[in-house]
Amino acid sequence: MSKELRMEEFAARPGISGLVFRPLRGEEDYGVIADVLSRSNEADGIDYMVTVEQVANWFAHWSDFDPQRDAIFAEVNGEPVGYGRVGWRREADGAWIYNLYVAVVAEYRRSGIWDAMMDYCERRLRQIAAGHDLDGPRLLSAYADDRQQAWTERLRRRGYRPVRYFYEMIHDRLDDLPPAPMPPGLEIRPVKPEHYRAVWEANEEAFRDHWGYSESKEEDYRRWLTHPYFAPDLWQVAWDGDQVAGVAINLIDEEENRKFNRRRGYVHDLSVRRPWRGRGLGRALLVRSLAMFRDRGMAEVTLNVDTENPTGALRLYESVGFRPVHRSAVWRKPMGEEDTNGTTDP
Numbered sequence: 001m002s003k004e005l006r007m008e009e010f011a012a013r014p015g016i017s018g019l020v021f022r023p024l025r026g027e028e029d030y031g032v033i034a035d036v037l038s039r040s041n042e043a044d045g046i047d048y049m050v051t052v053e054q055v056a057n058w059f060a061h062w063s064d065f066d067p068q069r070d071a072i073f074a075e076v077n078g079e080p081v082g083y084g085r086v087g088w089r090r091e092a093d094g095a096w097i098y099n100l101y102v103a104v105v106a107e108y109r110r111s112g113i114w115d116a117m118m119d120y121c122e123r124r125l126r127q128i129a130a131g132h133d134l135d136g137p138r139l140l141s142a143y144a145d146d147r148q149q150a151w152t153e154r155l156r157r158r159g160y161r162p163v164r165y166f167y168e169m170i171h172d173r174l175d176d177l178p179p180a181p182m183p184p185g186l187e188i189r190p191v192k193p194e195h196y197r198a199v200w201e202a203n204e205e206a207f208r209d210h211w212g213y214s215e216s217k218e219e220d221y222r223r224w225l226t227h228p229y230f231a232p233d234l235w236q237v238a239w240d241g242d243q244v245a246g247v248a249i250n251l252i253d254e255e256e257n258r259k260f261n262r263r264r265g266y267v268h269d270l271s272v273r274r275p276w277r278g279r280g281l282g283r284a285l286l287v288r289s290l291a292m293f294r295d296r297g298m299a300e301v302t303l304n305v306d307t308e309n310p311t312g313a314l315r316l317y318e319s320v321g322f323r324p325v326h327r328s329a330v331w332r333k334p335m336g337e338e339d340t341n342g343t344t345d346p
Contacts, residue, residue: 005127007072010120014112018077021120024067030055032073036083040103044148049256053228061223064088072120074104074113081108084117086125089214094136097214098125098335101142102151109150118154129335138335145328155331162329164211165307167314169322174294174301178320180287183279186240188288191232195244199237200224202244206271211306212330229253234265234292236285238276246272248285252298265293267303270313282316290320304328 007021030052037050059065065087074082084102091097100121104114122140129138142160144152182188191199204216224230234250249269257264267289272282293301303322305313 005069005120005123007120010116013116013119016076016111016113018075019113020075021117022073022075023069024071024073026067027056027059029073030059032080033083036080036105037103039105043106043109044145044151046145046147047256047260049253049259051228051255057223057227060226061219062087063217063219069124072117074108074117076108081105082113082117084121086121086128088125088128088132090136092208092213092215096129096132096136096138096335097141097212097332098129098139099141099143100125114150114154118158122158126335139332140335141330141332143328143330145326147326152329152331159333160331161333163332164330166328166330167305167307167324168302168326168328169305169317170300170302170325171290171320171322172300173321174290174299176321177287177290177294180280180284180320182238182284183276183281186238186245186276186281188236189239191235191237195237196225196232197221198244199235199247199249202273203247203249203269203271206246206273207269209274209310211308211310234296236288236292238281238285240276244273245276246270246281246285248289250289250292252293252296263297263299265289265296265298265301267301270303272311277311282311282313283320286316286320 007023011019011021033055034050034052041048041050070086072082072084073080082102082104084100087099089097089099100118102114102117102121104117108114125140132138140160142155144155146152189195200221207213229251231251234252236248236250237244238246247269248267251266251268253264253266267286270282270286270289272285290301302325303317305317307314
């Protein structure tokens, strides 16, 4: 039986005066998380901003989460310098996925704090996994942008390997859009509150065909509804009678645009349900979204895509003018393997 994990046990490893590891205290830590993640992103050259509102939304609808053990903070003389968290889910193919992510600000990346926090997160995930049925593969998993070189190197040293790649793509020629008529019999309608559940369920159904799909919970739907950038007036939703055929979930982050002095829109999700595929609906929804962003004053639009998407999404995006600008990957290793730095199960 695993012994109880104590965060303070990890503080002595880096040998830094004033270093303390602690759990989540409550809502007062949301700003700490946003600050550490944003500073970490800045150190890696990632132009993505994390806000207190986003963090609050994550935690407000997070099921199966223990604030005393599933999040870890590193402080040096009271200054927050690191944040880590763990979580888990079960994929539709039966695999148990145990996720971790650890961010450390630039000044302390060579101090040993990062590795100590990763030790804690991996051990906590093994502790969680010990309570699950052993009826499928168990995998430790982490997500990394290629620009996060220090993070990817740590994952590699611990035996993680990239198993799936993704592109961030951009379209910045919004005055030169290709033709993309709506398929006959389908129409775009304004999205009203009574449509939210149908749009959510249609999008979820379409993504069941994608790699790594996990069944969503009611908490996920609530998080979606209360996201700070929830903007149904930006969406493109195609209907066939009373059935949602396909959706483009779009958003604009005005605060992020101001920070980085740009005019960018995001196609967060683009999906078409199986009965309506192969008729050009995805292309029509995408081009309509690009035109909508242009008319709202945006100069560029970005989206993310699985490079091996089974529905041909990458080819679609390239055909309308998107090009890859960054790559990321999901890194995994089987649960139970010893880390290459000698860390073992507690």
